[in-house]
Amino acid sequence: MSTGDSYNVVSCPICLDTLRKPIRILSCGHNFCHICLVEYSRTSTTSLSCPTCRQVIHMDSNSVECFPRNWTVENMIERLSISNQEQPTTSSAGSARFGGGRNQKSQESIQLQNLVEQDMKEKRFDDAIPILRRIIRSVEGYHKINHVINLVRCLFETNQIEKAKEFCKDLQSTLNSANFTSAAKDICNNCDVELLQLAEDFIGKDYKSSIMLLRCAFKVIAKLHSGEQKLQKLENTAFRMTKVAQEMSRQNNRNEFKSQFGFMDEIIDDMLRVTDVDFKTKCKKLAWCLFRKALCFHKTSFYSQSIEDNKQAILLMKAAFGDDAKFYHVVGFCYNNLGATYKDDKQLMEAETAYLQAKHVYETVTDWNGDDDKQSSINLTENNLRRISDQYHNS
Numbered sequence: 001m002s003t004g005d006s007y008n009v010v011s012c013p014i015c016l017d018t019l020r021k022p023i024r025i026l027s028c029g030h031n032f033c034h035i036c037l038v039e040y041s042r043t044s045t046t047s048l049s050c051p052t053c054r055q056v057i058h059m060d061s062n063s064v065e066c067f068p069r070n071w072t073v074e075n076m077i078e079r080l081s082i083s084n085q086e087q088p089t090t091s092s093a094g095s096a097r098f099g100g101g102r103n104q105k106s107q108e109s110i111q112l113q114n115l116v117e118q119d120m121k122e123k124r125f126d127d128a129i130p131i132l133r134r135i136i137r138s139v140e141g142y143h144k145i146n147h148v149i150n151l152v153r154c155l156f157e158t159n160q161i162e163k164a165k166e167f168c169k170d171l172q173s174t175l176n177s178a179n180f181t182s183a184a185k186d187i188c189n190n191c192d193v194e195l196l197q198l199a200e201d202f203i204g205k206d207y208k209s210s211i212m213l214l215r216c217a218f219k220v221i222a223k224l225h226s227g228e229q230k231l232q233k234l235e236n237t238a239f240r241m242t243k244v245a246q247e248m249s250r251q252n253n254r255n256e257f258k259s260q261f262g263f264m265d266e267i268i269d270d271m272l273r274v275t276d277v278d279f280k281t282k283c284k285k286l287a288w289c290l291f292r293k294a295l296c297f298h299k300t301s302f303y304s305q306s307i308e309d310n311k312q313a314i315l316l317m318k319a320a321f322g323d324d325a326k327f328y329h330v331v332g333f334c335y336n337n338l339g340a341t342y343k344d345d346k347q348l349m350e351a352e353t354a355y356l357q358a359k360h361v362y363e364t365v366t367d368w369n370g371d372d373d374k375q376s377s378i379n380l381t382e383n384n385l386r387r388i389s390d391q392y393h394n395s
Contacts, residue, residue, distance in 0.1 A: 010077050012036055013052045014134050016109055019077060025070040028055040037064045040130040049127050051115065109135065116150060125154040145174055149194050156198070161205050168209045168216075175219045192220040192233060200240050207247045214240055215263065218270075227276045231285035238267050238292035245296040257300040264293045283320035287313040287330050294337055303345040310334045310341070329368060329377075332361035336381060343388065352388050355381050 012019050014036040022034045030052045032040075041048045047058050060066045112131055119128035132151040136144050148171045155164035195217035202210040214237055221233045241264060248257050271286050290313035297306035313334045317325040325331050335358035342351035359381045368374040 010073060014040060014131060016138055019073060021074055023070045023074050024064055024067040026050055026057050026067055028053050031070050031073055051131060120150060125157045129154045141177060142174060146191060152198060156201060165206060165209050168212050172212055172216055175216050192217045196236055196240060200243065203243050203247050207244050210244055222270055228281060230274055231271055231277065234267050234271050235285055235288050238289045242292050242295045245299040249299045254300040264296060280320045283316050287317045291330055291334050298337060298341045303341050306341045307338060310338045326361050326364050327366045329365040332358050332365055335361060339384060348388055348391055352385065355385050
């Protein structure tokens with residue numbers, strides 16, 4: 001038997017290390033450390049899915065004790081261990097590690113990652129959790145970022161929110177580590193996409209974790225992306241902050257949003273630093289982000305800040321496009337949000353003026369997604385104008 005074959009026989013597919021006594025063998029023929037199998041089986045007391053081949057195996061006594069010990073493999077490990085101490089095996093790469101060393105272990109890690117991907121694709125989140133925990137414990141620093149993101153997703157999907165929140169904090173500390181800047185290029189480019197989606201999913205369960213994940217995504221976007229792609233991703237981050245603000249308002253925690261003013265400014269500042277895009281594109285994306293920021297302030301009742309950001313967005317579009325600014329619906333949205341903010345702040349005359357401007361822009365806009373969007377926006381503005389008129393008559 002070659003050292004590579006020996007390693008495959010005596011390594012645990014869960015922890016990727018040499019099997020530890022007592023060793024349990026499943027009916028499908030695969031071996032595992034007893035302690036690894038105990039942790040893996042916590043999600044079920046009647047059956048488990050083999051981490052290697054996915055065969056469903058019944059547990060007669062509701063415990064892994066029902067699986068027999070593999071005395072043959074235990075004895076093999078003892079003999080190989082003694083032989084390894086007396087005469088180390090050196091690989092072609094110069095490694096003197098037992099059983100082929102790092103390359104074999106890396107292959108096992110890749111196999112486990114493939115299993116996790118398959119489990120998540122087929123929504124077997126309970127099966128993926130213990131394997132992900134093992135993978136995370138075997139890697140350090142930025143190497144574990146994508147694995148932690150997957151684990152948070154699995155914990156969220158199985159409604160283990162408190163545990164998911166703990167790993168959100170672990171993720172944030174990893175991204176704040178000193179070696180992240182130099183290692184950022186090695187992180188999967190889809191990492192920020194997963195973080196943004198996780199953040200959106202978390203909003204209704206725990207908006208504080210959502211903010212934490214958005215900050216993690218922002219850090220990745222700042223390091224991995226540039227140009228128009230970066231502007232779009234930053235706007236997506238700001239867009240999700242509007243949903244956070246809406247949830248905080250729903251829970252009557254409007255004042256708590258004050259602590260997020262700085263984060264919204266960071267997003268804007270990072271947009272301003274992007275240089276490899278044309279001026280008009282940059283201005284349009286900045287206007288969208290200012291509009292998102294204004295929406296946050298409106299939803300959390302910080303009216304003066306909302307009014308200021310809406311006005312800045314409109315001025316920015318006019319500076320970039322002149323009279324053609326009226327052809328972009330972000331301008332109409334800003335006027336509409338201005339009207340809503342003025343109305344909530346009891347400034348009815350200003351609200352009416354803003355809504356009239358919004359209607360005028362909506363009628364001339366050329367970048368709608370469709371005619372239905374255009375007409376529904378016009379109808380909504382006309383309804384708001386009627387409500388303001390009714391308020392005038394009743395006051």
